[in-house]
Amino acid sequence: xxxxxxxxxxxxxxxxxxxxxxxxxxxxxxxxxxxxxxxxxxxxxxxxxxxxxxxxxxxxxxxxxxxxxxxxxxxxxxxxxxxxxxxxxxxxxxxxxxxxxxxxxxxxxxxxxxxxxxxxxxxxxxxxxxxxxxxxxxxxxxxxxxxxxxxxxxxxxxxxxxxxxxxxxxxxxxxxxxxxxxxxxxxxxxxxxxxxxxxxxxxxxxxxxxxxxxxxxxxxxxxxxxxxxxxxxxxxxxxxxxxxxxxxxxxxxxxxxxxxxxxxxxxxxxxxxxxxxxxxxxxxxxxxxxxxxxxxxxxxxxxxxxxxxxxxxxxxxxxxxxxxxxxxxxxxxxxxxxxxxxxxxxxxxxxxxxxxxxxxxxxxxxxxxxxxxxxxxxxxxxxxxxxxxxxxxxxxxxxxxxxxxxxxxxxxxxxxxxxxxxxxxxxxxxxxxxxxxxxxxxxxxxxxxxxxxxxxxxxxxxxxxxxxxxxxxxxxxxxxxxxxxxxxxxxxxxxxxxxxxxxxxxxxxxxxxxxxxxxxxxxxxxxxxxxxxxxxxxxxxxxxxxxxxxxxxxxxxxxxxxxxxxxxxxxxxxxxxxxxxxxxxxxxxxxxxxxxxxxxxxxxxxxxxxxxxxxxxxxxxxxxxxxxxxxxxxxxxxxxxxxxxxxxxxxx
Numbered sequence: 004x005x006x007x008x009x010x011x012x013x014x015x016x017x018x019x020x021x022x023x024x025x026x027x028x029x030x031x032x033x034x035x036x037x038x039x040x041x042x043x044x045x046x047x048x049x050x051x052x053x054x055x056x057x058x059x060x061x062x063x064x065x066x067x068x069x070x071x072x073x074x075x076x077x078x079x080x081x082x083x084x085x086x087x088x089x090x091x092x093x094x095x096x097x098x099x100x101x102x103x104x105x106x107x108x109x110x111x112x113x114x115x116x117x118x119x120x121x122x123x124x125x126x127x128x129x130x131x132x133x134x135x136x137x138x139x140x141x142x143x144x145x146x147x148x149x150x151x152x153x154x155x156x157x158x159x160x161x162x163x164x165x166x167x168x169x170x171x172x173x174x175x176x177x178x179x180x181x182x183x184x185x186x187x188x189x190x191x192x193x194x195x196x197x198x199x200x201x202x203x204x205x206x207x208x209x210x211x212x213x214x215x216x217x218x219x220x221x222x223x224x225x226x227x228x229x230x231x232x233x234x235x236x237x238x239x240x241x242x243x244x245x246x247x248x249x250x251x252x253x254x255x256x257x258x259x260x261x262x263x264x265x266x267x268x269x270x271x272x273x274x275x276x277x278x279x280x281x282x283x284x285x286x287x288x289x290x291x292x293x294x295x296x297x298x299x300x301x302x303x304x305x306x307x308x309x310x311x312x313x314x315x316x317x318x319x320x321x322x323x324x325x326x327x328x329x330x331x332x333x334x335x336x337x338x339x340x341x342x343x344x345x346x347x348x349x350x351x352x353x354x355x356x357x358x359x360x361x362x363x364x365x366x367x368x369x370x371x372x373x374x375x376x377x378x379x380x381x382x383x384x385x386x387x388x389x390x391x392x393x394x395x396x397x398x399x400x401x402x403x404x405x406x407x408x409x410x411x412x413x414x415x416x417x418x419x420x421x422x423x424x425x426x427x428x429x430x431x432x433x434x435x436x437x438x439x440x441x442x443x444x445x446x447x448x449x450x451x452x453x454x455x456x457x458x459x460x461x462x463x464x465x466x467x468x469x470x471x472x473x474x475x476x477x478x479x480x481x482x483x484x485x486x487x488x489x490x491x492x493x494x495x496x497x498x499x500x501x502x503x504x505x506x507x508x509x510x511x512x513x514x515x516x517x518x519x520x521x522x523x524x525x526x527x528x529x530x531x532x533x534x535x536x537x538x539x540x541x542x543x544x545x546x547x548x549x550x551x552x553x554x555x556x557x558x559x560x561x562x563x564x565x566x567x568x569x570x571x572x573x574x575x576x577x578x579x580x581x582x583x584x585x586x587x588x589x590x591x592x593x594x595x596x597x598x599x600x601x602x603x604x605x606x607x608x609x610x611x612x613x614x615x616x617x618x619x620x621x622x623x624x625x626x627x628x629x630x631x632x633x634x635x636x637x638x639x640x641x642x643x644x645x646x647x648x649x650x651x652x653x654x655x
Contacts (some may be wrong), residue, residue, distance in 0.1 A: 250464025
């Protein structure tokens with residue numbers, strides 16, 4: 004007898020055998036088939052065999068379910084959820100009974116999630132597919148699907164309002180404006196907060212139609228109306244937006260409106276500039292400056308005497324590269340010629356990349372790929388008379404190599420000022436200067452053209468990121484256990500600046516979060532009030548209360564290699580050790596450093612508003628985009644966890 008057939012003599016549910024007149028109460032029978040000839044039970048999932056006990060006990064069957072199929076075993080009611088039958092050893096999901104209402108709901112969800120037209124259910128091919136699965140199926144019309152989307156949008160919005168009102172922490176927001184393909188303008192608003200499990204939650208609040216001029220004052224009015232609709236204006240902590248001029252006036256107007264309600268919000272402390280947008284502005288400024296310098300030098304220096312006068316091309320290096328890439332990519336014949344050059348040179352063929360203005364890293368990608376495919380790219384240009392004016396000289400390639408290094412953001416922490424200063428400073432730097440004429444390492448500083456590019460980029464950085472003195476920046480850095488104030492010291496901030504940062508954060512801690520002080524604690528005294536026993540014990544020990552903020556700051560930073568779960572994971576473990584300070588950390592670590600989530604939201608727009616759906620009404624567009632994001636909220640939570648772990652970068 005095999006091990007699986009061996010009787011396990013232990014007490015269990017005393018019930019009758021299948022032939023007994025007694026009622027079978029054990030739910031284990033739902034997952035086993037009984038074979039009368041052999042007297043064995045066969046597991047419906049894995050087909051393991053167990054011999055029937057003479058006393059009718061099912062303990063061996065239950066033990067098998069617990070040990071072999073633990074993920075399916077529900078300890079609360081001893082049932083296997085979600086499975087009712089098998090095909091061989093394969094598990095089969097429980098099939099929900101078919102109903103017209105169920106089909107209608109799923110058609111609506113598929114329509115929204117996959118950006119399909121509302122008339123999908125009216126298409127004969129779709130109906131044929133569904134009727135193949137169930138011949139009794141009936142189908143809703145397009146207007147019914149549209150009506151269902153509107154109805155569920157309103158229901159989900161009410162649910163979201165209740166969820167937001169129940170939050171006991173602060174909420175931060177990400178906003179941006181978007182103009183659709185049918186020339187309608189929207190203001191997207193996303194809320195971020197950290198829940199009781201220390202998971203970062205990201206929710207789309209709404210898409211607000213913008214009419215008239217997009218002034219900061221109008222944006223502030225629309226934003227405040229939305230906060231009032233959700234009844235969460237008192238919970239606002241930070242607002243992340245791009246660097247457009249109207250966002251400056253928006254922050255000023257929002258500050259005035261919140262001040263009238265007695266809500267603390269200042270542009271310096273609570274407005275966060277999108278770092279991704281700033282990086283793009285810096286890099287575009289650097290590229291534009293390089294192009295101007297290259298055009299000026301083209302008039303003075305004849306870098307390629309082999310070219311005829313008619314073939315001279317006075318545009319910048321990056322522009323020449325871009326035009327060459329576009330010319331090759333736009334022609335099947337030139338693409339084939341490029342592939343042949345790769346084969347001849349025994350170089351793996353990789354497609355050339357074209358950059359776009361709104362993504363600085365696409366220019367970096369274009370340069371990196373061009374350097375990798377330099378030989379076949381140059382040969383392709385050389386062999387086509389119409390493309391010779393886009394050829395790059397050795398000096399051009401040297402400039403491109405240095406621009407690649409310049410555009411690279413190291414360590415993914417956006418320390419742009421330090422990165423730019425190394426190209427400007429006269430002090431010794433880690434990377435040796437490259438002589439602009441010989442392209443060989445030398446003891447000189449970086450060439451003058453590269454220093455000019457760095458200066459222009461620095462000017463753009465100072466313009467859009469003038470200071471990091473805001474409270475949201477300070478708290479977001481200090482409350483990362485990998486950074487704390489040590490990050491400022493390692494980044495060579497002055498002693499006075501660091502002392503000022505500590506003072507401001509200490510004041511915020513004392514006035515808004517520390518026990519017995521500030522307005523926040525008055526609402527949470529039940530959670531933090533010491534009981535009589537604790538007070539008496541402290542008195543007996545003659546110990547002064549330890550300030551949580553001082554204790555946290557005095558402890559050493561955590562090595563990044565030992566913190567795989569990110570800053571939020573650390574606070575989740577240490578929340579009981581810092582019960583009040585963790586509330587402050589929860590508020591500030593939810594502030595977004597970039598507007599990526601709202602940009603991702605807008606990326607759905609072109610899919611929804613295809614060229615055949617440009618007549619879609621504003622409300623319908625809003626409902627589809629928002630409802631889709633709410634249906635996919637589980638995926639958004641997973642994204643939020645990744646963002647939370649990466650948002651502060653590694654410890655220096």
